[in-house]
Amino acid sequence: MTRQEQVNSREKSLSENIVIITLVACLMSVFIYYFFKQEDNFTKANFTAAASTFASRVTAIRAQWFMENQPQIVNVKKEGLKIAVNDKGWVDFQGAQGNCIKVWRAVMKTELTFMNNPVAVLELMQTSPTSQRRCRFQLASGEYFDYALQTGMVSNISIAK
Template sequence: MYKHKASNKKQRTLAEIVIIVVLLAILMMSFIHYFFKQEDQLKQVGFNKVTQSFAGKVTAVHAQWFMDKQPNIVKAVFDNKVQPIKVNSKGWIDTTDDALACAKIWDIVIMEPMVLMKMPIAAVEVKKHNMDTGRICQFELPLGEYFQYNSQNGKVSGTLSRNYEP
């Protein structure tokens, strides 16, 4: 009789373990489904944050340019590091290099690799640099979200939705 009770207890324990594993599997499946369902939205929020950071740093450098009496190189402090930044005659971040100019501007402003959540960010010069219009750089994710930077007026604009038409 003692052996019979012990085997019933083992069977009950095994049944309890199976139930727990099944419940955990269901919870994990729900979490994974929810995560992948929200992944595009997470990427858009992340890219929005990058856009805001870019615009904020561009504005900060321009303000420093005014305070320093409009020099050709602004010494800006980002992350407790003094960084010399080349600006154009209007005080906006620019580079004299034509090869990969937009990637260099990204590097100056963001100081991070051109990647967001393992997705590459492309830097394309939409409008070539000239004295009248400046340079327009477009920074774009593969899904179509982008923002543009105009070195003539410092404007940062763009879209975070693939369905948006400016």
């Protein structure tokens, strides 16, 4: 192979490498674009799943309350937790300051975060037609669900648009 052929061969492989790198960079940018475009959908789906998990754990705690002859505090032996319940067996730290925060921590077994996002907690009081207390767990993006302390219902699962 002559010197000129070697130079041409190197130039050809250099240009091929540049084309391949450019193509890979374009494909990566398309992937990143669609990933971030769908990130909100991931959060919404996971928060809906978190609400379902919350509801099933509350129901499991109430079932244990029934099995233990309806005490005021349910001992979850697997996790070593003592969870306060109301007279109907639903998780409720009645009269305690930060009741809804304690409910979240007891049921979800985590701090007030979800996918590295803080969870805002509100205690709502509805007086008509009957007096009802609810906890609302909400993300900054607008997704939330409510937990009715007297009935144990997890409802109003709302997904921001």
